[in-house]
Amino acid sequence: MPQVKKPLTLESFAAGKMKSVLIGQPENLEVICSLLNGEEPQELCSELRKLVETWQKSGPNLAKMLKDDAVLGVRVRHGRTLLAATSTGKGHLVWLPTPRDVNAHSWKGLALAHFMDLIVNPKWHKLGGPCQRCHKYYVKKTCRQKMYCSRRCGSSMTALATTRKKRIEVRVQKVIRAQAAANQWATVRTRRRWKEWVSIQTMITVKWLTRAVNKGDLRAPVNDSPIPAQESALAQNP
Secondary structure: OOOOOOOOOHHHHHOOOOOOOOOOOOOOOHHHHHHHHOOOOHHHHHHHHHHHHHHHHOOOOHHHHHHHOHHHHHHOOOEEEEEEEOOOOOEEEEEEEOOOOOOOOOHHHHHHHHHHHHHOOOOHHHEEOOOOOOOOOEEOOOOOOOOOOOHHHHHHHHHHHHHHHHHHHHHHHHHHHHHHHHHHHOOOOOOOOHHHHHHHHHOOOHHHHHHHHHHOOOOOOOOOOOOOHHHHHHHHOO
C-alpha cells in the first residue's frame, strides 16, 4: 500500500523538518558583517547590533526570541513574495522583508529588514562574533571558529594571556620574597625602617612595596618603627 504524504504545515517548518521554498534568499553574509562592524550610519548599525545580540543570546533560538518579544514577533512575520522569471522554464520565489508597524525608511526599519534577511539566510549559522579580541563580527570559515575572527587575533590573545600569566607569576614571587624579608625585619636590630631594609635585601623598590601594601598583597610589620639608635647600641654593648 503506497504511503500517503502528510500535508505541509507551519509546524513542520518550525520544527526544522522542511527546507524553505524560497530559493532567491540572500546568502552573502559580508553585507551584514559590514553593517555590524560599521559606525555609519550610527543609528542603523546600533539598531542592527542590538537585534543580533538579542538573537545570539537566545541561543540563537528564533522562536524563543520572538516569543519573548511579542511586538518584534509580529513585525518580522510580514514580507512580500515575488516571482522572478528566468530564461529557462523555471522561476524563483524572492521574499522581500516588509516589517509591520515601523517606518520602512527609518534606520530602525532598515535595521529590522536587514535582520530579517539574516534570519532567512541559509548560511545564518556562519555568522560569528563579536571577536574576543577586536570585537568585530565575521563569517566563520569552520564550525569550530567561535572565538576569534582570524588566526592573527587568536594568536595575539594567546600571547597576551601568556604574558599576563607570566606577569602574575613574577608578581607573586616578588610578594613572597618581600613578605619573607618583612617578617625577618621584625627580628633584626636595625635603625632602618622596614621598607628601606626590605628594599635593600630584595632589590625591590620602596614604591613597589608601598603599592603592594595598599593593595593588600603585602602585610606590613605590626610595629614598623625602627629600633632607636641608643637602644640598638645598648643591645650591641650590654
